[in-house]
Amino acid sequence: MSVLLNRLAAIFVAVGLLFTAQTLTAPQRAAAADPGYLMVHFTGEGSTNQQMYLSHSTDGLHWNDLNGGGMVLRSPIGTKGVRDPAFVRSPDGSKYWIIATDLCIDCGQTWSQSINDGSRSLVVWESTDLVTWSQPWLLNVAGAIPDGRNAWAPEAIWDPAGNDYVLYWATNVPLNGATKHRIFYARTSDFRTITTPQSYIERPGTQEIIDTQIIEMPAGVGNYRYVRASGDGQITLEGSNSILGTWTRLGDLSGIGLPGSQVEGPMWMKFNGTNKWALYLDQYATSGGYMPVLTTDPSNPAAYQKQASTSYNMGGTKKRHGWIMNLTAAEEARVLARWPNTPAKRLQSYNFQDRYVRHTNFDVRIDQNVSTSPDSQFRIRTGLAGSGTVSFESVNFPGYFLRHSNYDFQLAYNDGTSQFAADATFRQVAGLADSTWSSFQSYNFPDRYIRHYAYELRLDPITTATARGDATFRVTN
Incomplete structure (x- = not known):
């Protein structure tokens, strides 16, 4: 009898693990009435692909290109190209911004030029409804950094401690004997003026860091209020209880076969109505675009799971380094009405x-x-x-x-x-x-x-x- 009970117990444990794995691997699609997700991204090289594109998903894993797969915003300023966009939504939902790298590779600028003498500014759009956008403007963020040579991959997060936004980005700068990309930050309330830039994240020696994105965690999940994922030779995870406080290294994703030599551009997304997250990673080494890894605890590197290619679909265009917004029902209705797939x-x-x-x-x-x-x-x-x-x-x-x-x-x-x-x-x-x-x-x-x-x-x-x-x-x- 004890052998039988042990076998039954083992079966129940296995079944439980199977259900847990299935739940993590393939979150249930949102109900038809639930709002979905909006991704802003660029699609590749050249003057057309380095512009702003939008994609929509009802479940966070299967994406549809909006606007017939065409661009939704075009930058006529700076280098006349934009990459690495991020959405920013004001706490009360009354304003939105898109902030992006002012960069157009192979349409007037080489990689070497953009690294060593690139635009020091970001491109910014503003909206009050997520569909009607202002003309863009240039926000000079790296000009005040001594010998700052560019400004790449901007992000921003609302900081209740300062009642404003912490804007952060990567700048290539010679400092302490090493010329490399470091993360700088400044505070802003309107993305038109900023405080004096300060050093934010620097890795030892010659190791660069370019891409980093922070999410705020709900109470009761993990041990930190904030988690950030960074591209710094690995996809490194760190935790902190304050945006500008001390950050603790938690590990990286090399243990699940995703070293920094293969992926970059980490992009967070929280599934609606549940404590599950996707961390989208850009497969730049193979030109594969984004892929999701799923987790129920962003602060635990061992909790991440790679997904079979059949479990997600990125749509018709390649998705490159961007940002995902969880939509309200009103926002979703406006977005889908503005950018239907009109041929x-x-x-x-x-x-x-x-x-x-x-x-x-x-x-x-x-x-x-x-x-x-x-x-x-x-x-x-x-x-x-x-x-x-x-x-x-x-x-x-x-x-x-x-x-x-x-x-x-x-x-x-x-x-x-x-x-x-x-x-x-x-x-x-x-x-x-x-x-x-x-x-x-x-x-x-x-x-x-x-x-x-x-x-x-x-x-x-x-x-x-x-x-x-x-x-x-x-x-x-």
């Missing part, structure tokens, strides 16, 4: 069928040989001024719309005003020259239509057969 379209001229509407230097015209150019691609959105209408958002300058001004057309950034919305809104009607094509009637000047004249786009009354041809377009791929 890119082109407007082909009816009477010059080798020409398409395109923007060039923010002017708008019809041109030849642009059928494959992103300058001639637009996402036809629900009209900014109301339902039953359309607006044309640029694919390669997201947030910019076709807008008339003094009856001339330009590609302009949506400033959120009702005047802009009206000027950028049109009614799609049967083509004036061919009912199988389309014409576009102005929302706020209904006696006028989009038409080309001398190949330039205008908003005109249509009274002749020639004008009807000029005002007729085919919506095509």
Whole structure:
């Protein structure tokens, strides 16, 4: 009997461990009514991929690209490229920021240049609703660091002790006989001005540290209020009870086969409604993009578990070093409405069928040989001024719309005003020259239509057969 009891006990223990492992490996998908997760990231090298992209997940493991996999924000300032973005949400949820590295590799700058004489500034966007973003600005964070040579991989966390944000980033600087990346910090309340930068994290000798991200732990989990994961030759875990206090090294992830030579860019995510976390790691050595490791205790290196590739899906675009936000239901509704997977379209001229509407230097015209150019691609959105209408958002300058001004057309950034919305809104009607094509009637000047004249786009009354041809377009791929 004792043998039988021992065998039964062993079976129960094994079953319990199996259920525990399954629970950790594959957290249950969020209920349909639960809000999901939003990831901001970049996708690779080049001027197009080094911009801001968004992806959404309902369960934290299976991701869908938003905006048809296209960029959602583009930086026209600094190096005109952005990497390593982070979301910041104010404690009361009234403001949001995206902070990012001002860096564009292979589009004007080499790695050597960016390391030794790169941008000392971060790129910052601000929003009050998570969907309408300001024009970006440059925040100089490393200029006050003696011989600071760049500013990479910014992060920020609200610090109740100071009633402001601790902003931290990596700067390459010669100090104490070693030129390497160290983590610096400053305080800010608005991401427009900062306190004098101070040294925050430095590793011994020549060891660099570039990527680090901090999470606040719920009461009762682990022994520390804060845990941070850093890329410093390993994925190192540390704990502290104060953001700017003493940090204790807890270990690293080399024990589960994830040394720093293989992964970087640690990115935390807490699963909704449960004390489970994913630590996403960028498989830079194999160009594999992000993969999750799961844990129920971020402060315990032995509690992390690698996941089978079949247990997660990162979506259609490669996800590179970014940040994940747990959404509220209201935030999720706004985000999904703003960036549905609307396909890119082109407007082909009816009477010059080798020409398409395109923007060039923010002017708008019809041109030849642009059928494959992103300058001639637009996402036809629900009209900014109301339902039953359309607006044309640029694919390669997201947030910019076709807008008339003094009856001339330009590609302009949506400033959120009702005047802009009206000027950028049109009614799609049967083509004036061919009912199988389309014409576009102005929302706020209904006696006028989009038409080309001398190949330039205008908003005109249509009274002749020639004008009807000029005002007729085919919506095509």
